[in-house]
Amino acid sequence: MAAEVYYQAIGTVQSHSHLNNLNRHQKHQNNIVRLVARDFISGNGLSRRSTNRSGRRNCTVIRSLASQTSVVDPVLSPSRSNAGDSNKKSNEAALILIRHGESLWNEKNLFTGCVDVPLSKKGIDEAIEAGKRISSIPVDVIFTSALIRAQMTAMLAMTQHRRGKVPIMLHNESERARSWSQVFSEDTKKQSIPVIAAWQLNERMYGELQGLNKQETADRYGKEQVHEWRRSYDIPPPNGESLEMCAQRAVAYFRDQIEPQLLSGKNVMISAHGNSLRSIIMYLDKLTSQEVISLELSTGIPMLYIFKEGRYIRRGSPTRPSEAGVYAYTKRLALYKQKLDDMFQ
Numbered sequence: 001m002a003a004e005v006y007y008q009a010i011g012t013v014q015s016h017s018h019l020n021n022l023n024r025h026q027k028h029q030n031n032i033v034r035l036v037a038r039d040f041i042s043g044n045g046l047s048r049r050s051t052n053r054s055g056r057r058n059c060t061v062i063r064s065l066a067s068q069t070s071v072v073d074p075v076l077s078p079s080r081s082n083a084g085d086s087n088k089k090s091n092e093a094a095l096i097l098i099r100h101g102e103s104l105w106n107e108k109n110l111f112t113g114c115v116d117v118p119l120s121k122k123g124i125d126e127a128i129e130a131g132k133r134i135s136s137i138p139v140d141v142i143f144t145s146a147l148i149r150a151q152m153t154a155m156l157a158m159t160q161h162r163r164g165k166v167p168i169m170l171h172n173e174s175e176r177a178r179s180w181s182q183v184f185s186e187d188t189k190k191q192s193i194p195v196i197a198a199w200q201l202n203e204r205m206y207g208e209l210q211g212l213n214k215q216e217t218a219d220r221y222g223k224e225q226v227h228e229w230r231r232s233y234d235i236p237p238p239n240g241e242s243l244e245m246c247a248q249r250a251v252a253y254f255r256d257q258i259e260p261q262l263l264s265g266k267n268v269m270i271s272a273h274g275n276s277l278r279s280i281i282m283y284l285d286k287l288t289s290q291e292v293i294s295l296e297l298s299t300g301i302p303m304l305y306i307f308k309e310g311r312y313i314r315r316g317s318p319t320r321p322s323e324a325g326v327y328a329y330t331k332r333l334a335l336y337k338q339k340l341d342d343m344f345q
């Protein structure tokens with residue numbers, strides 16, 4: 001029985017100014033990511049690029065480039081039925097969030113955090129089921145954490161996508177990695193989806209709780225203390241990260257790397273973790289630090305947002321590929337699904 005995603009009432013707007021701190025190292029890393037993603041999407045092949053320290057120029061480049069080569073899927077190519085739309089630059093994009101499927105340590109009820117464990121068999125099934133649910137929703141670029149359970153979830157989910165594009169992990173950990181992972185065929189690139197792994201999307205680091213059994217930890221430290229470590233906003237576990245600290249890297253990365261993709265009309269999927277996604281949803285839904293405490297995300301349940309005119313509209317969790325509700329208020333998604341239906345009757 002697939003558990004539902006629990007959303008709490010949307011709170012008042014909270015300034016997230018403290019989330020804007022990006023240290024120099026992160027900015028440099030982000031510029032590399034942007035350049036690698038840009039090369040891949042532009043089809044220029046991956047070549048040596050001087051990394052520019054001013055995030056602004058690269059950010060501008062990725063936006064302008066994206067609009068030139070906007071990876072609007074050929075399935076959405078202009079046709080008589082949507083001629084009017086095809087001339088309008090779409091300012092609408094789909095954003096799919098998926099918490100990874102159950103991991104082998106979730107199965108053993110161990111605190112995982114940044115320990116890099118794979119999915120359990122149930123988690124593999126959950127990832128495939130999630131893929132079925134989003135199989136008619138366009139995906140132009142995928143972001144995952146640096147952890148295998150999130151990457152497995154993204155790749156398994158995309159095996160179910162009706163468009164049949166191949167997700168390709170981008171490698172920018174070194175110049176050699178970049179040059180040795182080049183794709184030289186333009187057609188092949190058009191049939192691929194870049195996947196960017198970012199440590200900033202990792203699960204919150206659970207410090208000295210990592211590897212401990214959650215029940216035994218409650219028995220040892222008391223239920224209230226463990227609940228406070230797990231679900232408070234600004235109280236970290238011993239030598240670990242609080243949700244606030246996790247948000248400062250995850251939301252900063254979302255705003256610096258992922259939001260520009262949405263602004264350029266790209267449809268984005270993020271496969272990440274319970275807490276890194278809770279912090280992003282706090283930003284998307286403008287939840288207060290009080291409201292986010294009761295936000296729980298189930299493993300392997302996709303959540304759909306529509307990004308439109310700079311706003312995030314929560315569309316809920318698609319329960320099946322043809323769910324009318326998902327498409328009712330988003331003409332672009334309905335059109336994309338219709339094209340897939342026509343192509344793959």
Ligand SMILES: O=C(O)[C@H](O)COP(=O)(O)O
Pocket residue numbers: 110111112113114203206230273274275
């Ligand atoms: O890191 C973990 O143990 C889980 O992914 C999330 O744990 P939590 O539900 O205790 O935050």
